[in-house]
Amino acid sequence: MSPAAALRRVERAVLVAGLVALALLPLVDALGRPAGLFVPGGAAWVQQLTLWLAFVGGLAAAGEGKHLTLSTAELFGPRLRRAGHVLAAAVSAATVATMTYASLRLLAVQRAEGKVLAGGIPEWASEAIMPVALGLMALRFAWGAGAEWRPRLVALAAIPLAFALGATASGLLDQGSAAWLVALILAALVLGTPVFVGMAALALLFFLKDGAALGDDPGTSVSAVLAEVFRLISSPTLPAIPLLTGCGYVLAESGASARLLRFFRALLGFLPGGLAVIVIAVCALFTTFTGGSGVTIIALGGLVYPMLRADGYPEGFSLGLVTAAGSLGLLFPPSLPVILYSVVAGTREQNVPADGLYLAGLLPGALMIAMVAAYAIRVGARVQTRRQAFSWAELGRATWESKWELSLPPLVVGLFASGWLSMVETAAAALAYAIAIECFFTRDLHPLRSLPAALVKSSVLTGSVLILLSAAMGITSYIVDAQIPEQLVAWVRTHIHSPILFLLALNALLIVVGCLVDIFSAIVVLAPLIAPMGAAFGVDPVHQGVIFLANLELGFLTPPVGLNLYLSSSRFGKPLTEVTRHALPFLLIMAAGVLVITYIPGLSVGVLRALGR
Amino acid sequence: KMATLVPDGSSWHLILKETADQWNKLSGGRVTVRLFAGGVAGDDPDVVRKMRLGTLQAGLLTSVGVAEVDKSVYALGIPLMFRSYEEVYHVLERMRPRLEASLEAKGFVVLNWADGGWVHFFAQKPVATPDDLRALKLFTWAGDPKSVEVWRSAGFNPVPLPATEISTALQTGLVNALGCPPQVAVISQYYNHARNMTDLPWQLLLGATLINKATWERIPAEVRPALLESARSAGARLQAEIRKSGARDVEAMRKRGLNVVPLDDRTRALWQQTAESLYPRVRGAIVPADAFDEAQRLRDEYRKQAGASATQSAP
Ligand code: NA
Numbered sequence: 001m002s003p004a005a006a007l008r009r010v011e012r013a014v015l016v017a018g019l020v021a022l023a024l025l026p027l028v029d030a031l032g033r034p035a036g037l038f039v040p041g042g043a044a045w046v047q048q049l050t051l052w053l054a055f056v057g058g059l060a061a062a063g064e065g066k067h068l069t070l071s072t073a074e075l076f077g078p079r080l081r082r083a084g085h086v087l088a089a090a091v092s093a094a095t096v097a098t099m100t101y102a103s104l105r106l107l108a109v110q111r112a113e114g115k116v117l118a119g120g121i122p123e124w125a126s127e128a129i130m131p132v133a134l135g136l137m138a139l140r141f142a143w144g145a146g147a148e149w150r151p152r153l154v155a156l157a158a159i160p161l162a163f164a165l166g167a168t169a170s171g172l173l174d175q176g177s178a179a180w181l182v183a184l185i186l187a188a189l190v191l192g193t194p195v196f197v198g199m200a201a202l203a204l205l206f207f208l209k210d211g212a213a214l215g216d217d218p219g220t221s222v223s224a225v226l227a228e229v230f231r232l233i234s235s236p237t238l239p240a241i242p243l244l245t246g247c248g249y250v251l252a253e254s255g256a257s258a259r260l261l262r263f264f265r266a267l268l269g270f271l272p273g274g275l276a277v278i279v280i281a282v283c284a285l286f287t288t289f290t291g292g293s294g295v296t297i298i299a300l301g302g303l304v305y306p307m308l309r310a311d312g313y314p315e316g317f318s319l320g321l322v323t324a325a326g327s328l329g330l331l332f333p334p335s336l337p338v339i340l341y342s343v344v345a346g347t348r349e350q351n352v353p354a355d356g357l358y359l360a361g362l363l364p365g366a367l368m369i370a371m372v373a374a375y376a377i378r379v380g381a382r383v384q385t386r387r388q389a390f391s392w393a394e395l396g397r398a399t400w401e402s403k404w405e406l407s408l409p410p411l412v413v414g415l416f417a418s419g420w421l422s423m424v425e426t427a428a429a430a431l432a433y434a435i436a437i438e439c440f441f442t443r444d445l446h447p448l449r450s451l452p453a454a455l456v457k458s459s460v461l462t463g464s465v466l467i468l469l470s471a472a473m474g475i476t477s478y479i480v481d482a483q484i485p486e487q488l489v490a491w492v493r494t495h496i497h498s499p500i501l502f503l504l505a506l507n508a509l510l511i512v513v514g515c516l517v518d519i520f521s522a523i524v525v526l527a528p529l530i531a532p533m534g535a536a537f538g539v540d541p542v543h544q545g546v547i548f549l550a551n552l553e554l555g556f557l558t559p560p561v562g563l564n565l566y567l568s569s570s571r572f573g574k575p576l577t578e579v580t581r582h583a584l585p586f587l588l589i590m591a592a593g594v595l596v597i598t599y600i601p602g603l604s605v606g607v608l609r610a611l612g613r
Numbered sequence: 614k615m616a617t618l619v620p621d622g623s624s625w626h627l628i629l630k631e632t633a634d635q636w637n638k639l640s641g642g643r644v645t646v647r648l649f650a651g652g653v654a655g656d657d658p659d660v661v662r663k664m665r666l667g668t669l670q671a672g673l674l675t676s677v678g679v680a681e682v683d684k685s686v687y688a689l690g691i692p693l694m695f696r697s698y699e700e701v702y703h704v705l706e707r708m709r710p711r712l713e714a715s716l717e718a719k720g721f722v723v724l725n726w727a728d729g730g731w732v733h734f735f736a737q738k739p740v741a742t743p744d745d746l747r748a749l750k751l752f753t754w755a756g757d758p759k760s761v762e763v764w765r766s767a768g769f770n771p772v773p774l775p776a777t778e779i780s781t782a783l784q785t786g787l788v789n790a791l792g793c794p795p796q797v798a799v800i801s802q803y804y805n806h807a808r809n810m811t812d813l814p815w816q817l818l819l820g821a822t823l824i825n826k827a828t829w830e831r832i833p834a835e836v837r838p839a840l841l842e843s844a845r846s847a848g849a850r851l852q853a854e855i856r857k858s859g860a861r862d863v864e865a866m867r868k869r870g871l872n873v874v875p876l877d878d879r880t881r882a883l884w885q886q887t888a889e890s891l892y893p894r895v896r897g898a899i900v901p902a903d904a905f906d907e908a909q910r911l912r913d914e915y916r917k918q919a920g921a922s923a924t925q926s927a928p
């Protein structure tokens with residue numbers, strides 16, 4: 001077996017074992033709780049497993065070409081494309097090699113900290129997977145520069161070049177040369193460098209440039225990006241992403257789609273657009289629980305997209321719907337962003353209670369969903385999706401056939417809402433249940449022959465998504481570090497003096513920030529700055545909170561950097577340009593919804609007043 | 614660059630901003646402090662990691678953050694070891710030289726000490742005795758498996774969770790009790806879902822401002838004393854602010870429906886017994902044994918002095 005093939009086998013084994021262990025640990029805790037049993041130090045191991053899944057999955061994605069790219073390279077002729085491919089590979093190799101170096105700095109710090117995992121293994125030893133996987137990934141990118149040695153060596157040579165440049169950064173990185181490097185990175189992105197590499201490269205460059213101005217050591221500057229990657233991946237609720245994605249894949253790889261489709265047809269097949277409305281409702285419910293981190297698309301997309309297509313919805317519409325539906329539902333309980341907003345925006349003088357925000361968000365949230373649903377029904381009627389007459393007998397048969405899959409959502413929601421399980425435990429239970437039903441009840445998947453392949457596929461996607469998210473966090477942290485949101489707010493404060501203009505500026509500001517920055521950072525950074533401004537213009541604080549959150553939903557869909565566009569493009573293997581085009585009608589509808597919510601405060605605070613609050 | 618969990622716009626944040634401006638003036642513009650409040654730079658362990666990496670230079674940390682560097686700081690947070698601010702700060706004053714030297718040896722200079730107020734139990738049912746609490750599901754931080762074991766050993770029912778899940782867990786009933794200072798209960802609105810506060814100051818949530826030693830030494834030596842003085846006075850103002858706001862916060866919550874559960878001497882003694890039964894497991898596993906013993910010795914010394922002066926002035 002060649003070393004490359006051996007590496008692939010090891011990767012697959014790690015991904016399957018890692019995901020299974022990640023599901024088992026929280027389940028043991030959950031099942032043992034009534035008896036007072038738990039895995040000592042289990043939480044730390046869950047974090048380590050997530051770190052392994054992210055980096056090994058990212059490495060595997062590099063091997064399979066599964067990292068998201070802009071796919072604009074096809075626009076060029078064959079010769080230019082070949083040369084461009086070498087450039088893209090060189091930039092990828094150099095960037096990932098720099099990340100490898102930064103991760104070694106991080107590892108040294110973790111080692112000095114000297115924490116030990118349950119079982120006696122030092123934390124840093126497990127975290128060594130970061131430099132190992134990143135280093136192999138850099139080599140893989142260089143190797144992929146071409147089929148011969150010459151392009152490969154050219155790409156490899158970019159690594160020492162980048163290090164030399166980084167080491168002398170203070171001398172070289174003035175405004176002009178930084179602009180050239182930004183241009184080079186953007187060119188590489190257009191020519192096929194993965195998006196996560198482009199984001200990481202920009203973050204590394206910006207931190208280097210700012211660090212050089214302050215006289216910082218360049219090694220320190222670049223490690224800022226890795227510190228952010230590490231922070232994201234070790235955040236306590238993140239393990240839910242690989243688990244829920246795994247659950248979605250297991251269902252998608254089995255016959256669940258077909259059974260569920262039959263059930264929904266039997267239930268709503270007499271209505272035009274019935275299935276699309278169901279998809280919207282299910283996605284919104286899911287987002288409510290996962291907090292709008294884009295998990296909905298990767299976990300549910302693979303399941304519902306084929307159903308929409310089979311029902312006769314156009315490809316573009318289906319793609320757009322799945323992309324957009326992933327950000328609906330943010331305003332309903334128990335969505336975490338609402339709680340976070342209430343915590344961050346509330347002050348001693350002005351309380352913004354979370355339950356008030358949930359109540360005030362009911363109608364606006366429902367309005368956004370209704371507007372998207374109305375559009376879906378119109379499309380459904382126009383393209384004549386499959387309709388069938390309603391029949392109790394068929395509904396009964398279809399329900400019986402899909403009883404296992406149908407029992408999953410109430411089971412999972414019930415376990416969580418009744419206080420039996422935590423968020424991560426619920427995700428673990430969902431994966432375990434999906435595996436159990438598809439392997440042992442419906443027997444669609446063979447536990448040894450087909451299940452591992454499904455788990456590997458899901459972990460490769462999770463790896464590429466987590467690496468993408470963490471690279472985006474790198475940029476976010478630069479934006480926060482450079483205090484850019486504060487500058488935007490200062491501009492608004494000096495230039496805007498009427499409440500109507502203020503609200504309009506607020507809409508625009510939040511869309512820009514919402515698509516640049518993840519939702520949690522956007523709330524933490526912007527809410528405390530904006531809350532007092534709104535109060536000065538006489539905007540109700542709860543109304544402003546609803547505007548704030550509804551606006552951030554739009555940011556997920558706004559080109560060129562809305563996160564859901566990227567996640568959707570990754571999940572369905574469709575070019576980003578195409579996803580953006582198909583999401584546009586939904587973006588416009590939701591934008592109209594946000595304007596209505598903004599200028600009719602009665603929709604949000606009216607409910608509160610009606611309840612006497 | 615200095616980070617903290619203190620919320621943006623809070624009165625503590627204002628004190629930090631004033632101090633930042635002062636530092637700029639005192640150093641003749643050579644030191645500029647960029648503040649990152651509200652946890653934007655991460656939780657305490659993230660901030661300490663970034664300080665070690667050098668991407669942040671300073672942080673106002675809780676004892677959880679300081680303990681990432683030296684666990685001895687937990688000696689000041691032993692449950693029911695101290696009865697008052699005076700006791701804690703008396704012991705801290707005596708332990709400071711050793712603590713600060715140990716932190717400095719690990720690359721951090723202490724600029725000031727402050728606290729976040731006394732941790733109280735907030736629960737969905739009134740908790741008067743330890744047995745009342747044993748019947749509930751108590752939030753414990755998942756990052757700290759040792760304290761989970763300590764709670765469990767005393768017959769409590771700890772549920773280890775990430776701090777980010779507290780709100781949701783209180784709503785679903787996964788946990789129905791937690792310990793936190795009144796200030797945190799107000800800001801995070803935990804009291805909305807745990808409407809009974811036990812009138813028992815369980816432990817003080819200590820904090821400190823640390824700065825990277827290398828950064829500190831890059832500041833011209835002649836400027837440092839003035840900066841340190843300014844930071845110390847900010848620490849004193851932070852302490853004063855939290856003492857003032859403690860009672861105010863409880864009052865505000867009471868107006869919005871918080872039930873404060875009073876304790877009589879007998880139940881107080883029960884709690885004291887329970888806490889002391891935990892000490893053998895806390896000592897060594899959570900608080901280094903030498904720090905534990907020193908804190909206890911200094912506390913006893915303080916009580917003896919206070920008792921002596923009380924009898925002297927009493928005749
Ligand atoms: Na949530």
Ligand code: NA
Pocket residue numbers: 514515516517518519555556562563
């Ligand atoms: Na976003």
